[in-house]
Amino acid sequence: MKLAELAQTSGVPIPSIKYYLRAGLLPAGSPRSARIAEYGPAHLHRLRLIRGMVEVLGVPLESVRALVGVLDDPPASPLATLGATMSELPTGFPEPAATDHAAQLAKHWLGELGFDAVPDAPSARRFGAALALAEDLGIPVDGAQLSAYARAARTAAGADLARVPWGDASAPATAVAAFSALGTVLFEPVLLSLRRLAQAELAEASAQDEPPEI
Amino acid sequence: MKLAELAQTSGVPIPSIKYYLRAGLLPAGSPRSARIAEYGPAHLHRLRLIRGMVEVLGVPLESVRALVGVLDDPPASPLATLGATMSELPTGFPEPAATDHAAQLAKHWLGELGFDAVPDAPSARRFGAALALAEDLGIPVDGAQLSAYARAARTAAGADLARVPWGDASAPATAVAAFSALGTVLFEPVLLSLRRLAQAELAEASAQDEPPEI
DNA sequence: ATTTTCTGGATAGCTTCACTATCCTTGACT
DNA sequence: AGTCAAGGATAGTGAAGCTATCCAGAAAAT
Numbered sequence: 001m002k003l004a005e006l007a008q009t010s011g012v013p014i015p016s017i018k019y020y021l022r023a024g025l026l027p028a029g030s031p032r033s034a035r036i037a038e039y040g041p042a043h044l045h046r047l048r049l050i051r052g053m054v055e056v057l058g059v060p061l062e063s064v065r066a067l068v069g070v071l072d073d074p075p076a077s078p079l080a081t082l083g084a085t086m087s088e089l090p091t092g093f094p095e096p097a098a099t100d101h102a103a104q105l106a107k108h109w110l111g112e113l114g115f116d117a118v119p120d121a122p123s124a125r126r127f128g129a130a131l132a133l134a135e136d137l138g139i140p141v142d143g144a145q146l147s148a149y150a151r152a153a154r155t156a157a158g159a160d161l162a163r164v165p166w167g168d169a170s171a172p173a174t175a176v177a178a179f180s181a182l183g184t185v186l187f188e189p190v191l192l193s194l195r196r197l198a199q200a201e202l203a204e205a206s207a208q209d210e211p212p213e214i
Numbered sequence: 215m216k217l218a219e220l221a222q223t224s225g226v227p228i229p230s231i232k233y234y235l236r237a238g239l240l241p242a243g244s245p246r247s248a249r250i251a252e253y254g255p256a257h258l259h260r261l262r263l264i265r266g267m268v269e270v271l272g273v274p275l276e277s278v279r280a281l282v283g284v285l286d287d288p289p290a291s292p293l294a295t296l297g298a299t300m301s302e303l304p305t306g307f308p309e310p311a312a313t314d315h316a317a318q319l320a321k322h323w324l325g326e327l328g329f330d331a332v333p334d335a336p337s338a339r340r341f342g343a344a345l346a347l348a349e350d351l352g353i354p355v356d357g358a359q360l361s362a363y364a365r366a367a368r369t370a371a372g373a374d375l376a377r378v379p380w381g382d383a384s385a386p387a388t389a390v391a392a393f394s395a396l397g398t399v400l401f402e403p404v405l406l407s408l409r410r411l412a413q414a415e416l417a418e419a420s421a422q423d424e425p426p427e428i
Numbered sequence: 429a430t431t432t433t434c435t436g437g438a439t440a441g442c443t444t445c446a447c448t449a450t451c452c453t454t455g456a457c458t
Numbered sequence: 459a460g461t462c463a464a465g466g467a468t469a470g471t472g473a474a475g476c477t478a479t480c481c482a483g484a485a486a487a488t
Contacts, residue, residue, distance in 0.1 A: 005437070013479050018436080023475095028436095033437050035484045045351070052347040054475090058308040061475070093403055094272040115411050117418060123407040130403040131265040137259070139397055148373030149401070152366035153408035154416075160409075161416050169406030183353055184413065187363070188406055189307055189344040192336040194367035195374075195405065197329050199398065202368075202375050204331060217464065231464080237446095249455045249464055268446090275446070424456050 001039040003029075007163055010047045017047070025050055027072075057185065059091070071178045091185075095122070096129030105131045109141065113150040154192055160179070160184065215253040217243075224261045231261070239264055239279055241286075271399065273305070281399070285392045305399075309336070310343030319345045323355065327364040370405055374398065 007014045026046055031038030053064045054102040096102070106128030111117075128194065131141050164180050221228045234240040240260055243251030262281070267278045293402075310316070320342030345355050378394045 019476060021436090022438095023330060033484075037436075039309065043424045045225075048350055052292065052351060054309065056347045058334050058345050059474095074315045081365065084285070093406075094269065096270055103337055113408075115311070115408075117415065121411065121414065123410040123414075123486080126403050127407040127411070129270050130407070132373070132399060134397075134400040134404075135271045137266060137396060137400070139393065139400060142377055144402075145373040145377055145401075148369050149405050149408055151414075152369040152373075153405060155362050155366040156409050157370065157412035157416050159358065159359040159366075160413055160463085161358055163356055164318055166420070177351065183348075183349060186348040186351070186353060187359075188342060190360075190404055190411075191363055191367060191409065192307075193329075193341040194363055195328075195370050195402075196337040196398065197324070197335065197341070198364075198371035199374055200337075200369055200425070201329060201331065201336065207378070227448080230446085233447060236466090249453095249454075251464080 002036060002038065002042075004031065006039045006043055006047070010044055012047050012051065022046070023061060023065070025068060027059065035060060051187075057189065063091070067181065070181050085199075088097075091126070091188075095127060097127050098125055099127075099132060102128035102132040105135070105141070109146055112143065113147060115150075156187075216250060217253065220257055222254045224258055226261050226265065232262060234261070237275060237279070239275065239282060252405070267399075270405065272400075277305070281395065283394050303372070305402075307340060310340050312339055312343075313346060316342035316346040318342075319349070319355070323360055325339075326357065327361060329364075370401075374401065 002200060003014060003017065007017055026043060028041065029039040031036040050064055054061065054066070055060045057204060102125070106124050109131065110127070113195065135141060160183055163183065165176060216389060217231065221231055223320060231240065237244060241259060241395060243253040243257065246252040264278055267273045267281070301316065320338050323345065324341070374397055377397065379390060
């Protein structure tokens with residue numbers, strides 16, 4: 001497949017593809033001859049990944065680069081991968097500035113919720129930053145709510161890990177790593193939109209239970 | 215409080231405050247005299263809100279404007295608020311382009327998961343878009359995983375609604391609406407970071423159970 | 429064999445977002 | 459009276475993410 005065909009079939013304009021090439025998001029094609037490179041299905045897949053991450057998840061290209069770095073060259077052990085690469089994974093949220101108060105909040109509540117072995121992951125920082133902001137804006141942290149969140153998070157995480165084919169000999173460790181990294185980021189909007197839908201559902205239900213006086 | 219003092223105490227530079235004023239994110243101060251405006255604690259709070267939404271949640275100012283619109287002039291019924299304003303609420307994710315396939319996926323799975331009364335909310339569109347992307351990238355939808363997500367989402371949503379002081383006569387309906395709108399967006403990163411932490415936790419646990427052959 | 433097409437590389441331009449800086453007039457405190 | 463500062467208008471900045479143009483030269487078409 002030549003560049004023009006890649007652009008054709010992927011629907012991504014040529015200049016954009018060149019841009020991704022320059023930015024190191026898309027590997028160069030294998031040179032079929034001195035001046036023409038050959039692109040394969042892997043390039044198509046990668047293009048779909050880039051566009052999808054940007055358009056659906058809103059992650060900056062910088063973060064996509066980190067993700068494809070993990071996909072191209074994943075740690076050998078799938079077990080290590082989840083933990084080790086979690087920090088490289090894009091979130092769509094900006095990297096929060098670490099304040100003392102946020103760190104302290106995170107430490108306290110993570111302990112309370114039973115997340116012991118988690119030292120200083122970016123996720124913990126984001127957790128602290130969000131709690132600090134909520135507090136700042138007059139929505140103080142509530143233990144009952146947080147433990148419900150922890151339960152929900154563990155439910156979701158359990159389902160995530162259940163899908164990973166850990167011991168599958170047919171799947172190389174790198175593929176497993178890619179699978180889990182991708183699943184982690186791709187299902188974030190799924191969980192969030194379901195939460196909003198569930199809120200609407202419950203609000204409606206409680207409206208039925210207790211009709212507002214007219 | 216004069217502009218300079220507002221800038222001083224909030225830590226936001228004067229030009230930025232002027233920018234927010236121009237953009238309609240911050241209401242004008244009450245004119246203390248012809249050329250000097252008086253800013254109050256509400257302005258400080260609003261500034262904290264703006265900066266927090268941008269810095270912690272990464273929402274574009276455009277979306278913050280939608281949110282403050284809801285806060286400034288919320289629907290009277292707190293019940294109606296959640297449902298009606300959910301569509302105005304920022305997400306940090308871009309508005310997904312609605313494809314047929316995504317819509318169909320959303321319809322099918324929402325039905326499967328028992329979300330019946332939900333027609334065409336933005337959340338449903340995002341849900342569909344995310345599923346379509348995952349499928350496209352080789353992570354097909356898995357019913358068991360999705361129903362775990364639905365359970366998790368309902369758990370979190372239940373905790374959200376439990377905190378809302380529905381019938382509290384001391385809290386005006388507008389304050390209740392503001393509270394729920396803010397809670398909805400502020401706790402999104404909390405849930406997400408807990409999921410990642412729970413993944414790491416579970417991965418570690420399964421590593422202990424079944425040590426990799428060395 | 430010659431013409432046309434297209435490639436990869438380089439460079440420059442564009443658009444949006446979120447500020448940031450400058451200028452100016454006019455009113456306020458001292 | 460004189461300096462200071464508010465507020466409005468306008469323009470400039472910088473990053474992100476493209477998009478457009480130009481070019482030398484190899485490949486394909488005729």
